[in-house]
Amino acid sequence: MRLPSHLGIEHGRLRIGGHDCTTLAEIYGTPLYVTDLDRIAGNFRRFHAALAAHYPQTQMLFAAKANGNLAVIRTLAAEGAGADVFSAGELELALRAGMKPERLLFNGSSKSPTDLALAVETGVRVSVDSLEELRQLDAVAAEAGKTAGIAFRVNPALEVPTHPKIATGLKTSKFGIPAEEITAAYAEALASEHVEPVGIHCHIGSQILEVEPFARAAEVMNGVAGEVTDLGVDLDFIDIGGGLGIPYHHDTDAAPTPEEYAAAVMPVFLRGIRECGIDPSLWVEPGRWLVGDSSVLLVRVNSVKRAHRTFVNVDAGFNLLVRPAMYDAYHEVLVAGRADAAADGTYTVAGPICETGDLLAQDRGLPAPQAGDTIAVLDVGAYGFAMSSQYNSRPRCAEVAVTGGKHAIMRRAESFDDITATMETPDRTA
Amino acid sequence: MRLPSHLGIEHGRLRIGGHDCTTLAEIYGTPLYVTDLDRIAGNFRRFHAALAAHYPQTQMLFAAKANGNLAVIRTLAAEGAGADVFSAGELELALRAGMKPERLLFNGSSKSPTDLALAVETGVRVSVDSLEELRQLDAVAAEAGKTAGIAFRVNPALEVPTHPKIATGLKTSKFGIPAEEITAAYAEALASEHVEPVGIHCHIGSQILEVEPFARAAEVMNGVAGEVTDLGVDLDFIDIGGGLGIPYHHDTDAAPTPEEYAAAVMPVFLRGIRECGIDPSLWVEPGRWLVGDSSVLLVRVNSVKRAHRTFVNVDAGFNLLVRPAMYDAYHEVLVAGRADAAADGTYTVAGPICETGDLLAQDRGLPAPQAGDTIAVLDVGAYGFAMSSQYNSRPRCAEVAVTGGKHAIMRRAESFDDITATMETPDRTA
Numbered sequence: 015m016r017l018p019s020h021l022g023i024e025h026g027r028l029r030i031g032g033h034d035c036t037t038l039a040e041i042y043g044t045p046l047y048v049t050d051l052d053r054i055a056g057n058f059r060r061f062h063a064a065l066a067a068h069y070p071q072t073q074m075l076f077a078a079k080a081n082g083n084l085a086v087i088r089t090l091a092a093e094g095a096g097a098d099v100f101s102a103g104e105l106e107l108a109l110r111a112g113m114k115p116e117r118l119l120f121n122g123s124s125k126s127p128t129d130l131a132l133a134v135e136t137g138v139r140v141s142v143d144s145l146e147e148l149r150q151l152d153a154v155a156a157e158a159g160k161t162a163g164i165a166f167r168v169n170p171a172l173e174v175p176t177h178p179k180i181a182t183g184l185k186t187s188k189f190g191i192p193a194e195e196i197t198a199a200y201a202e203a204l205a206s207e208h209v210e211p212v213g214i215h216c217h218i219g220s221q222i223l224e225v226e227p228f229a230r231a232a233e234v235m236n237g238v239a240g241e242v243t244d245l246g247v248d249l250d251f252i253d254i255g256g257g258l259g260i261p262y263h264h265d266t267d268a269a270p271t272p273e274e275y276a277a278a279v280m281p282v283f284l285r286g287i288r289e290c291g292i293d294p295s296l297w298v299e300p301g302r303w304l305v306g307d308s309s310v311l312l313v314r315v316n317s318v319k320r321a322h323r324t325f326v327n328v329d330a331g332f333n334l335l336v337r338p339a340m341y342d343a344y345h346e347v348l349v350a351g352r353a354d355a356a357a358d359g360t361y362t363v364a365g366p367i368c369e370t371g372d373l374l375a376q377d378r379g380l381p382a383p384q385a386g387d388t389i390a391v392l393d394v395g396a397y398g399f400a401m402s403s404q405y406n407s408r409p410r411c412a413e414v415a416v417t418g419g420k421h422a423i424m425r426r427a428e429s430f431d432d433i434t435a436t437m438e439t440p441d442r443t444a
Numbered sequence: 445m446r447l448p449s450h451l452g453i454e455h456g457r458l459r460i461g462g463h464d465c466t467t468l469a470e471i472y473g474t475p476l477y478v479t480d481l482d483r484i485a486g487n488f489r490r491f492h493a494a495l496a497a498h499y500p501q502t503q504m505l506f507a508a509k510a511n512g513n514l515a516v517i518r519t520l521a522a523e524g525a526g527a528d529v530f531s532a533g534e535l536e537l538a539l540r541a542g543m544k545p546e547r548l549l550f551n552g553s554s555k556s557p558t559d560l561a562l563a564v565e566t567g568v569r570v571s572v573d574s575l576e577e578l579r580q581l582d583a584v585a586a587e588a589g590k591t592a593g594i595a596f597r598v599n600p601a602l603e604v605p606t607h608p609k610i611a612t613g614l615k616t617s618k619f620g621i622p623a624e625e626i627t628a629a630y631a632e633a634l635a636s637e638h639v640e641p642v643g644i645h646c647h648i649g650s651q652i653l654e655v656e657p658f659a660r661a662a663e664v665m666n667g668v669a670g671e672v673t674d675l676g677v678d679l680d681f682i683d684i685g686g687g688l689g690i691p692y693h694h695d696t697d698a699a700p701t702p703e704e705y706a707a708a709v710m711p712v713f714l715r716g717i718r719e720c721g722i723d724p725s726l727w728v729e730p731g732r733w734l735v736g737d738s739s740v741l742l743v744r745v746n747s748v749k750r751a752h753r754t755f756v757n758v759d760a761g762f763n764l765l766v767r768p769a770m771y772d773a774y775h776e777v778l779v780a781g782r783a784d785a786a787a788d789g790t791y792t793v794a795g796p797i798c799e800t801g802d803l804l805a806q807d808r809g810l811p812a813p814q815a816g817d818t819i820a821v822l823d824v825g826a827y828g829f830a831m832s833s834q835y836n837s838r839p840r841c842a843e844v845a846v847t848g849g850k851h852a853i854m855r856r857a858e859s860f861d862d863i864t865a866t867m868e869t870p871d872r873t874a
Contacts, residue, residue, distance in 0.1 A: 051870075079798050082837045085869045100798045103837030106860050124757030124796035125744045144749035144757075146815065169751065177771065179801030188755050188794040188803065219800075316554045319574035321599065322616050326555030327574075336833075339609065340770055364618040366554035368509050368530045370649075371609030375619065385576065403766075403833040407512045407533030415870050422870035430536050436862070439515045440481075440845050440852035 016264045020053040028353040031416035035350040039388040042315040045330035051417040053308040058093045064272035068280035077301025078104040080396040085424035089113035098299040130154045154207035165213030170234040174219045174227045183218030200242045217255030225278035234287030249294040256299035260306045302396035309395035315387040331365015331372040347375045349410045350388040355381035446694045450483040458783040461846035464781040464847040467820040474744040475760035481847040483738040494702035498710035507731025509535040509827040515854040517541035528729040560584045571645045585638035595643030600664040604649045604657045613648030638748040647685030655708035666716030686729035690736045732826035739825035761795015761802040777805045780818040785811035
């Protein structure tokens with residue numbers, strides 16, 4: 015199996031950032047997320063360089079929903095990243111990680127009054143999703159005696175080749191304002207006293223493995239940029255969103271590189287701003303591409319059952335990695351201690367959750383997994399721990415960071431007491 | 445809309461257990477789960493009575509995965525319920541709620557060494573899912589100098605009318621031992637020194653709205669009971685699982701009553717034990733039926749957007765209720781303050797999560813929802829909070845219990861600090 019450079023196999027054993035996965039599982043216990051922070055920094059630098067080669071005024075905003083661990087966000091902050099934040103919690107994380115408010119965009123289709131007040135208070139830019147939200151934000155900013163810098167989120171009405179649940183730029187999606195209504199929206203924003211339109215924003219979806227949809231979206235944004243510039247908006251930034259996919263199928267997915275992405279998108283973007291006669295910052299919002307391949311989930315085999323299929327029963331399921339159950343997502347799996355051994359049969363890796371759909375990997379060739387073996391699930395850095403739950407009353411596992419040749423806990427494992435900590439038990443009096 | 449007796453509309457306002465939902469939302473804030481504990485007790489009594497009328501030796505085991513709040517489990521424990529537990533955490537919750545160990549079944553297809561040791565230590569019965577697990581349990585019990593009472597989980601290889609992710613009795617499902625191999629498994633258990641086979645167990649799935657599959661499963665279990673009795677097993681219990689559905693579509697689902705369920709299943713069960721000449725306890729494992737209709741999720745409207753559809757943007761999404769996004773599940777929704785007003789149009793209730801699939805209810809007739817309105821999502825007591833996450837770095841909401849005319853917190857809301865509490869942030873040194 016093709017592996018990215020931070021993973022490797024030595025004497026048959028899988029390593030991440032130079033550390034033996036089986037050893038990490040022994041030291042910290044399983045299940046265990048292991049994240050290579052250096053890989054994240056490297057991914058960031060590569061993506062940024064690919065775009066900056068075309069246009070130096072490029073600002074990368076990490077899509078914070080992909081991975082909410084402070085160690086990850088700190089790593090990206092240190093590289094100069096900002097963040098696309100989707101909630102007060104993500105905003106707080108980004109600020110705490112040391113990101114500058116001017117590099118943050120408060121995104122979201124359903125912001126509460128508290129969210130809007132926080133955005134105004136911290137001075138971050140706001141991606142406004144509806145006219146009603148514009149009016150609410152104007153009122154909140156007026157009350158605070160401030161002016162909020164905004165973009166509207168444009169719905170580009172594009173079909174993209176990805177899972178429908180994460181195709182965010184569809185005509186029928188809940189996100190954004192239809193392109194044909196966008197000029198009127200900016201006109202209203204210009205006329206509002208306490209908001210200042212300074213950007214335009216779109217995002218077409220996630221895990222897209224072709225570059226052409228991004229170029230089409232950039233074309234739509236050129237049209238919007240022209241219209242709003244004519245209207246008198248001084249565009250400080252154009253945010254073209256994120257969505258570049260990663261090769262979850264290591265040997266068969268043809269995933270575009272950041273350089274290929276840049277080669278497809280940047281000429282369109284550059285032509286657009288030249289035609290408008292403007293020089294805004296380019297904002298880009300990768301999430302999965304920066305962190306997805308940085309992590310492995312290490313799980314332990316509890317038992318192997320030969321039934322109508324052969325099940326390898328492991329100690330984590332969709333409580334800790336929901337993508338296979340929720341999106342039919344594919345993740346490569348390896349027996350960590352025999353990572354280059356030949357398969358002896360076909361196995362289905364099943365979690366401990368009480369649902370038939372709790373399968374991490376189906377019908378894979380593996381080398382005779384046995385109770386006690388460590389299995390590594392690859393590419394879990396994005397939408398992995400971030401979407402975890404305590405379903406079946408299972409405490410969530412630890413996360414370990416590997417960096418600079420060392421390893422350390424970046425999130426401790428929960429205990430049973432963490433599950434009950436927020437519970438009160440009122441007596442039933444009836 | 446047809447409503448169960450603990451819900452009602454007074455002066456146009458939705459009430460639960462006699463409490464005005466809008467008022468509860470004001471007092472406790474939104475999002476908010478509200479659970480009527482008295483309804484749960486009533487559901488339990490009705491289900492138990494329906495079965496006990498046919499066969500007094502009926503023991504109800506609450507499927508604890510459906511709702512892991514201690515107040516809920518205490519309510520059921522006080523009624524005499526046991527529990528079907530699927531993890532060490534659920535076992536701990538059941539014991540802490542006051543359930544007796546002899547009324548618990550430790551179920552699960554992937555038990556860790558720790559799980560098995562805990563089962564032996566607490567003396568609960570174990571539903572064994574594979575021969576390898578049998579041998580592991582025998583070894584663990586030997587080491588503890590004890591004997592573990594077990595059932596095997598039988599895979600009845602039945603197709604049932606429900607969502608494939610929760611059809612647990614399919615031939616290809618990860619659960620249980622194929623019926624044709626079950627006699628050999630019991631023979632091995634009889635020959636094992638530290639396990640004692642005392643029961644048989646099956647479960648065919650969840651949210652099943654016909655009684656006929658349950659009768660077929662009971663027929664399969666009769667066959668198994670005959671075989672293992674002939675083998676010399678003294679059956680102390682026969683556990684026929686759970687799975688009876690509830691009418692999520694209030695006006696159109698034809699959900700069988702517990703009495704109808706009992707009328708279909710009990711004659712089969714009774715004929716089976718008569719033919720075997722045995723009088724085991726009947727164990728039944730309802731989850732959803734006991735708690736599903738007991739709870740509403742109250743959410744606040746942040747904004748309304750007219751785009752290609754009209755979106756009602758609310759403050760909770762699949763972070764707090766994953767069923768619509770994960771299983772395309774349907775939940776009734778009402779504007780709590782105008783619960784009997786006529787619809788003025790068609791609305792899609794969308795959550796605040798950054799995914800297109802984050803819709804709680806699609807294309808519903810509602811009476812002109814507006815920012816600030818409280819919307820009630822019905823029937824969220826099962827697999828609601830239990831499957832919640834902190835996705836998008838959103839703290840989870842509070843749960844309130846209503847009982848005996850009072851209301852009280854049964855789980856406090858999380859804060860941002862609860863999200864970061866387990867994080868450590870190792871420096872990246874490279």
